[in-house]
Amino acid sequence: MTVSSQPLIGRVRHARVPAFVFGTRLPESAVPRFGSLVRTRLRALDVTVYGLVYDIEVNADDAGTTRLLSIAEDVLDEELEWERNRLIPLDVSVLCVGYRDAAGNLRQALPPQPPISLDAIHTCDAAELQSFHSQLDYFRLVLDARDAPADEVIAASIRYAADAMEGDRRSFILACGRELARLLSGDSARLEQILRRLQ
Amino acid sequence: MPINANLLRARIEAAAAGASRDLVSRDALLDRLAALIGPGADPAPFAVDDNAAPISAQARFSAGETAPSVFDCGVNSDIPPIFALIAVDGSQILPDRHKPMMWALARAAAVCIVYGNGSEPALARALAGEPVLRFWSEEELWTSGRDGEPLTAGDINTERDVLERELLAERCEAARGAGLLPIALTDGSLLPFSLLNDRAWGNRPDPRALDSFRRVSNALTRMKDAGALVAGYIERPNSAAVIKACAAVGGGRQPPPTAFDRHLYERVLGPGQRGALFDPVWRVNGPDLLGGDGNAIRAVYARIEPAAARPNTIRIEVPEWRCGPGDLATLSAILARQTRLGAGYPFLLKAAHEEAVLTRRDQAELDTALLGAMQRHGLRFAASLKQSAKELE
Numbered sequence: 001m002t003v004s005s006q007p008l009i010g011r012v013r014h015a016r017v018p019a020f021v022f023g024t025r026l027p028e029s030a031v032p033r034f035g036s037l038v039r040t041r042l043r044a045l046d047v048t049v050y051g052l053v054y055d056i057e058v059n060a061d062d063a064g065t066t067r068l069l070s071i072a073e074d075v076l077d078e079e080l081e082w083e084r085n086r087l088i089p090l091d092v093s094v095l096c097v098g099y100r101d102a103a104g105n106l107r108q109a110l111p112p113q114p115p116i117s118l119d120a121i122h123t124c125d126a127a128e129l130q131s132f133h134s135q136l137d138y139f140r141l142v143l144d145a146r147d148a149p150a151d152e153v154i155a156a157s158i159r160y161a162a163d164a165m166e167g168d169r170r171s172f173i174l175a176c177g178r179e180l181a182r183l184l185s186g187d188s189a190r191l192e193q194i195l196r197r198l199q
Numbered sequence: 200m201p202i203n204a205n206l207l208r209a210r211i212e213a214a215a216a217g218a219s220r221d222l223v224s225r226d227a228l229l230d231r232l233a234a235l236i237g238p239g240a241d242p243a244p245f246a247v248d249d250n251a252a253p254i255s256a257q258a259r260f261s262a263g264e265t266a267p268s269v270f271d272c273g274v275n276s277d278i279p280p281i282f283a284l285i286a287v288d289g290s291q292i293l294p295d296r297h298k299p300m301m302w303a304l305a306r307a308a309a310v311c312i313v314y315g316n317g318s319e320p321a322l323a324r325a326l327a328g329e330p331v332l333r334f335w336s337e338e339e340l341w342t343s344g345r346d347g348e349p350l351t352a353g354d355i356n357t358e359r360d361v362l363e364r365e366l367l368a369e370r371c372e373a374a375r376g377a378g379l380l381p382i383a384l385t386d387g388s389l390l391p392f393s394l395l396n397d398r399a400w401g402n403r404p405d406p407r408a409l410d411s412f413r414r415v416s417n418a419l420t421r422m423k424d425a426g427a428l429v430a431g432y433i434e435r436p437n438s439a440a441v442i443k444a445c446a447a448v449g450g451g452r453q454p455p456p457t458a459f460d461r462h463l464y465e466r467v468l469g470p471g472q473r474g475a476l477f478d479p480v481w482r483v484n485g486p487d488l489l490g491g492d493g494n495a496i497r498a499v500y501a502r503i504e505p506a507a508a509r510p511n512t513i514r515i516e517v518p519e520w521r522c523g524p525g526d527l528a529t530l531s532a533i534l535a536r537q538t539r540l541g542a543g544y545p546f547l548l549k550a551a552h553e554e555a556v557l558t559r560r561d562q563a564e565l566d567t568a569l570l571g572a573m574q575r576h577g578l579r580f581a582a583s584l585k586q587s588a589k590e591l592e
Contacts, residue, residue, distance in 0.1 A: 065553060
């Protein structure tokens with residue numbers, strides 16, 4: 001599959017095989033969404049790693065001007081607008097949910113290596129989302145994740161991907177529901193909670 | 200291991216007692232010198248003799264305002280209706296020879312708020328531009344150094360300062376290109392610290408200082424051509440140029456090395472007032488250097504804080520081509536507003552610091568990235584045993 005040239009949105013700060021954090025400074029309108037799919041590349045192995053955004057934290061190191069304006073008197077509109085539209089420094093946490101190997105095969109399993117510091121992070125376009133969600137094996141990785149709010153992440157990722165399924169939204173969500181029912185057959189309460197979030 | 204403060208108690212007590220003892224005589228001296236530049240004092244002793252050579256690092260009140268003068272700072276009506284306020288700051292990571300590979304990094308970053316033109320955050324972001332990075336590999340550190348030594352911390356700090364001024368010039372040009380008046384601020388002196396030291400300009404000037412000088416002077420010329428108002432904002436300045444000038448006029452014993460101009464002006468200025476503009480008489484300001492390019496720097500002390508705030512005497516540096524009373528009124532009014540917004544320190548300089556700062560986390564991430572790149576190229580380096588042992592702590 002050809003990987004599209006989606007814009008660079010950040011660079012890896014630190015990483016483990018199951019998860020990584022990337023730093024970014026983006027206008028509010030471009031902040032990645034919880035549950036969205038992003039990708040990076042392991043250059044040494046020619047592997048593309050996919051992950052789901054599971055946490056977004058405003059970097060407190062850079063919040064000084066916000067604090068100052070919040071207590072200042074006589075703040076002008078220009079100053080408030082400037083602060084609101086500042087490139088917000090964010091730390092974005094990502095759960096690894098699959099990779100595409102050098103031969104182009106998609107594997108919804110943990111990648112062979114973590115990304116390297118400062119590797120580039122890109123969003124995925126609709127074609128990549130559709131291609132990635134042609135399999136749903138990644139559900140198990142998310143449901144078993146310990147550091148992430150797994151049920152929220154999986155529901156958000158399904159909703160996010162469903163928007164990219166032109167015309168097939170309903171059938172895609174039904175397929176996801178069936179896969180979740182199979183994986184959570186012994187935990188009907190948890191299944192119900194996730195399914196409610198898909199409605 | 201924690202320090203046993205008891206071992207130093209006697210030294211600490213002696214230092215406090217000495218400071219207390221010196222304070223009385225220092226205050227008496229400062230009071231006497233302050234009377235020389237206070238309102239109503241005789242300006243004649245400070246009159247500049249154009250035939251006499253300026254005395255190094257001794258303020259010369261030759262910029263059209265007599266020494267014993269106090270002026271009101273600007274007020275809101277002195278602020279132009281439309282302008283782009285731009286601030287720069289920089290940060291650096293110095294080389295560590297105990298790391299697997301030596302490297303260094305300097306970063307300069309700018310921020311901008313466009314005032315009076317409606318809210319245009321996208322324009323402000325465009326005018327701020329992108330941060331500038333300067334990376335030195337191990338090889339570059341050694342080949343750029345002197346006497347068989349790598350680049351020093353001072354060299355890297357100077358390069359960071361120069362990058363900041365060049366970025367500021369570029370951003371002023373961008374603002375002018377957008378039809379806006381650029382008003383530019385630096386944190387600290389307008390000149391890199393290394394250029395202020397007269398030793399850099401002996402019989403055989405240091406080629407590195409000459410190169411930095413040319414780049415900074417070129418940046419100042421670009422700001423001038425962009426029609427910018429430019430100011431260096433110096434918090435807690437430790438210069439004594441005016442004290443030395445007063446001591447030369449007033450005679451008597453020399454002021455101690457811990458007496459600074461700000462101590463003098465604390466006695467002269469009230470809130471919202473500034474002293475007279477002066478030439479700091481640095482060698483770099485001379486006619487063969489900045490003066491020859493029309494970029495000599497002038498300075499003034501001011502208390503721009505409101506009456507109720509804690510007294511804070513700051514120093515403002517301006518280039519000779521925009522240092523008239525109207526320019527100083529505009530700059531002091533803008534700085535007063537910025538310091539109110541920033542809880543005592545200019546808000547936009549604080550924002551520039553946030554953009555520029557390089558943290559320990561940045562350093563660790565770059566270390567990791569470098570190690571990864573080295574491994575991809577089949578290189579194997581290790582930290583020194585000292586570094587490895589420290590990391591075990």
